[in-house]
Amino acid sequence: MKHGQPTVLLITGVSGSGKSTIGSLLAGRLGWVYAEADAFHPERNIAKMAAGHPLDDADRAPWLEAIGAWIDETTRAGRPAVVSCSALKRAYRDKLRKGRPNVRLIYLDADYRIVGGRLAAREGHFFPALLLATQFDDLERPEPDEHALVVSVDATPDQIVDRILSEGLTA
Template sequence: MGDETLLLVMGVSGSGKTTVGAMLAGRLRWRYAEADDFHPAANVAKMAAGEPLTDADRWPWLGAIAAWMDERRAAGEPAVVTCSALKRSYRDLLRADRRDVRLVYLRGDRELIAGRLVARHGHFFPDKLLASQFADLEEPGVDEDPLVVPIEGTPDEIVDRIVAGLDT
């Protein structure tokens, strides 16, 4: 592994962020956080009602995630955090002055992800919001030095790809 002490695993809803992020953190023996846990109740209610979040809804949420990241860094605790981080401006906020953060982008096509969302139960994010996720998605640029990982295959295979990519 390189100098990363915090991995930011990003992608649209249904790309496997939570499953893969938790497994990755377990394999690395690092702390883990899921960005959905930082949403205020109003954001969760809005998404559950089928309404996409606005940037105004997202900024306080992203600030809470950034604060958690800073707490981990200050404590010297390596960590994995999963967050959609669809827009460059969101990633810029989460990576600002944090050179030890490595971006891991879980990339998949709309058909594969739509199939996963239809099969998913017990999550507040309805599959009809997937179109808004892809509309908002600004894939990471080369200057963000992302580790781009295809999401085809099992979660174990995806984690293997991430670990192998971090070792190069």
């Protein structure tokens, strides 16, 4: 990491794994800036998912560019940050980390049964539970060379955040 660049924690995982909950809780505890990647989707992406259609790589390209621009902006401003983003494929994570040595990857590891139950109970979100299978189909778990912190979601949000903080990724 270049001297003086603030850390950006990239919280990844399938929909329903707890990215938003963990990301906002972690940022709150640290006093860091937080962004939820869903806020960077163009309206057409949200409409497509709400209609039950999965996004493809072309749909995700402007979304990933917007998230990358946000990371660059917070870095230039000297603000440490947390951003939650599914980044299911290696290529997406590589795009978000390329030229950004201050980005640290955290992968929320969840099984289908746990996430399926969460999505079935979730109200008011544009991502329907019926698309969960497409998330697991697209998922490429982080490889060792990505140096991701892999955290199981079979704990409380506070316990998960405690685990992340104990790893020293915020330095």
